[in-house]
Amino acid sequence: MPDDNNNKRGTPEEGQPSGPSLEDMLPPSFADTGAQKAPVDDVILPSTITPQAAPVEAKPAPKPAVTVSVTTETVYKPRDIPKPVKPKVEDEIVPLELNEADIDNSFSSLPNLIFDDTPVDEPAPTKNKPSNLDLEEDSAYHQRFYERVLRTLKEAEDLGVDGMAKARIAELERTNLLPQLIIRQMMASKLVDRKPLARAMARTQGRLEILSYQDIPGAAHELRKELDPRAQMLMRDRRVIPLRRRTGEAGEHELHLAHEEATRDLVFESALHDFLPSYKFVWHYAAREVCGQYWVTGDEGGAAVEEGLEAEALLDRIISDAIDARASDIHVDPNIKGEPKAVIKYRVDGFVRPKETITIEQLDRLRIRIENIARMPKVDLNHPNKGAFTREGFDWRVQIQPHAGRQGPVARMVIRRLQPDTMPMEKLGYPQDFTDRLIKAAKAPNGVIFWTGPTGSGKTESIHSAVVTANPMGRGLSVHTIEDPPEKRVDGYAVQMEIAEGDKARSGLELMKSSLRADPDVIIVGEVRAPDMAKLVFDAANTGHLVFSTLHTNSSIDAIVRLDELGINGFLVSYIRGIAAQRLLRRLCKHCRQPMHRPDALTQRILDHYGMKSDHATLFKANDKGCANCNYTGYSGRVAAAEWLEPNHEMLVACAKGDYTNLEEIAKRAGWKPMGYMAAQHMCNGITDAAELQAVILELAAL
Numbered sequence: 001m002p003d004d005n006n007n008k009r010g011t012p013e014e015g016q017p018s019g020p021s022l023e024d025m026l027p028p029s030f031a032d033t034g035a036q037k038a039p040v041d042d043v044i045l046p047s048t049i050t051p052q053a054a055p056v057e058a059k060p061a062p063k064p065a066v067t068v069s070v071t072t073e074t075v076y077k078p079r080d081i082p083k084p085v086k087p088k089v090e091d092e093i094v095p096l097e098l099n100e101a102d103i104d105n106s107f108s109s110l111p112n113l114i115f116d117d118t119p120v121d122e123p124a125p126t127k128n129k130p131s132n133l134d135l136e137e138d139s140a141y142h143q144r145f146y147e148r149v150l151r152t153l154k155e156a157e158d159l160g161v162d163g164m165a166k167a168r169i170a171e172l173e174r175t176n177l178l179p180q181l182i183i184r185q186m187m188a189s190k191l192v193d194r195k196p197l198a199r200a201m202a203r204t205q206g207r208l209e210i211l212s213y214q215d216i217p218g219a220a221h222e223l224r225k226e227l228d229p230r231a232q233m234l235m236r237d238r239r240v241i242p243l244r245r246r247t248g249e250a251g252e253h254e255l256h257l258a259h260e261e262a263t264r265d266l267v268f269e270s271a272l273h274d275f276l277p278s279y280k281f282v283w284h285y286a287a288r289e290v291c292g293q294y295w296v297t298g299d300e301g302g303a304a305v306e307e308g309l310e311a312e313a314l315l316d317r318i319i320s321d322a323i324d325a326r327a328s329d330i331h332v333d334p335n336i337k338g339e340p341k342a343v344i345k346y347r348v349d350g351f352v353r354p355k356e357t358i359t360i361e362q363l364d365r366l367r368i369r370i371e372n373i374a375r376m377p378k379v380d381l382n383h384p385n386k387g388a389f390t391r392e393g394f395d396w397r398v399q400i401q402p403h404a405g406r407q408g409p410v411a412r413m414v415i416r417r418l419q420p421d422t423m424p425m426e427k428l429g430y431p432q433d434f435t436d437r438l439i440k441a442a443k444a445p446n447g448v449i450f451w452t453g454p455t456g457s458g459k460t461e462s463i464h465s466a467v468v469t470a471n472p473m474g475r476g477l478s479v480h481t482i483e484d485p486p487e488k489r490v491d492g493y494a495v496q497m498e499i500a501e502g503d504k505a506r507s508g509l510e511l512m513k514s515s516l517r518a519d520p521d522v523i524i525v526g527e528v529r530a531p532d533m534a535k536l537v538f539d540a541a542n543t544g545h546l547v548f549s550t551l552h553t554n555s556s557i558d559a560i561v562r563l564d565e566l567g568i569n570g571f572l573v574s575y576i577r578g579i580a581a582q583r584l585l586r587r588l589c590k591h592c593r594q595p596m597h598r599p600d601a602l603t604q605r606i607l608d609h610y611g612m613k614s615d616h617a618t619l620f621k622a623n624d625k626g627c628a629n630c631n632y633t634g635y636s637g638r639v640a641a642a643e644w645l646e647p648n649h650e651m652l653v654a655c656a657k658g659d660y661t662n663l664e665e666i667a668k669r670a671g672w673k674p675m676g677y678m679a680a681q682h683m684c685n686g687i688t689d690a691a692e693l694q695a696v697i698l699e700l701a702a703l
């Protein structure tokens, strides 16, 4: 499928480790340890931030147990980090009377919103005092902090907080509500979500906001290799990015970490302390997708998964890794040779890449877990099985095939992510004139529109996108779909039926017949591959229905020949309103594509082939080395290249004679352009490159 798989991810909460402990709920002062309070200069901060003052009574840092290289002089400034909003003077704030229960409540209702209490321009409440005093100081301190967070939310232009939300904040502020409670209300009413809030909190404290993979400092990748493998595993499980570590003048250590909440994760900190004793942790913000990408890319392909990991946790991780990597499907392949292991692989932009290995026992536990949640029938391992489940806002389809291992059958699994949302034609890569012709064809009261191409060429995506664009639903027409499986969830569809070829009553043919009895206006039917289905589809067109379907052919011209083989010929061809044929081309990675100052030989041959001229300014080619954004491939996401054929009178006459030899000539005379033409336009627009065209478009293969 084309890119932007991420448009419907789960809310950040779903990806959070479950079950915050009591410690999580408390303000930091309740759970702090001495070792975390070591005073240090925050050299990592952007220069506009006032250095923090040292806490007055901080304990001396314990002697470090780990030797580390000191890199104090390195100050990095990631690109595109907006200037922090400088807090204004806090004079006017009058501390409110609060009791312990109030504070407790306001925090427990905001799980994980425990900020890193290293202040930017004022000392943190000092420790080692009687606890009632602590509480009072803390509450005033927290209140000032949240007031500043609110101000950031209100004033920042780049956090994606809209005018309505800003107005609502101002309105709530006038009611004298505690700032914590205002934030809670804003979140409850969905006017502000976790991402801008986390960024505002990070900014208020002068923390980094890492918004793209390139914002991660290069040294962070080195640091990862130096860390204890168990610490790495912990970070990976919680999607925490280690940014840098440094040693202060007094010899105390601190480790800078980034994750999507930009708040302290005390449970995680205490776990990490087992491997990094005497470290203080400083938290920054990194966008969720960056955290995901950080742990999916890199040099650890084939790393073994911790053996004790529960099947549920393993499944969770596999699913969220797949979403973050924009994978369309997940393969769990047992080894054919060598050790009895299975490799977890992800398909991204059409290419399958291995990620990590699990033991056969883990594979078995994973299979049982999936069989349970997907409510699959109990069959023994010698039989294939299939099912479906929903996770993180996506529908997933599972196929289990028996693989003959040396010690008996083992499960080979493919978990496919369905994209419930349709994408607009434009986003798939279709130019406006294509869409216009399609809409015109789809306005016909009856007939057949085909989408053709090999498996994985994005036919399903395009058909639904086409129907949603033509929008017969909006004209009060009834739409039925018959598919295996129904992939898209579209509001206006009246009925979506699932084909089960194993069940005679639910075969494509039977479902199509039942659908016709209900007399819908538009029918989307999975694939025409047998004469009886082809006949039924054209019967339906003949009796006043518009049918969308797919055919497994290489081009739109081939489709006419293929239909003849299926018994559709002569005047029946006149029911065809249009045939699209499409391929998916990989898009150049925008971060590392290389400008081409003059077309290279292949690019020039392609331009000549289609009689095109190009503005060299928009020609690019893939970077051989790639970058972290494209998993070092040079490409990221895909775009459709298609052709559209509407049989004209001359073609119908040829078809009636059964003479298919000149179809292409006739089509070309009528203005038909092969899909390579649209592909070359994408190339001229810098969306893809000549090498990709040659690899995907048949007629350019030998150019």
Ligand SMILES: [Zn+2]
Residues within 6 Å of the ligand: 589, 590, 591, 592, 593, 626, 627, 628, 629, 630, 631, 632, 633, 634, 635
């Ligand atoms: Zn790249």
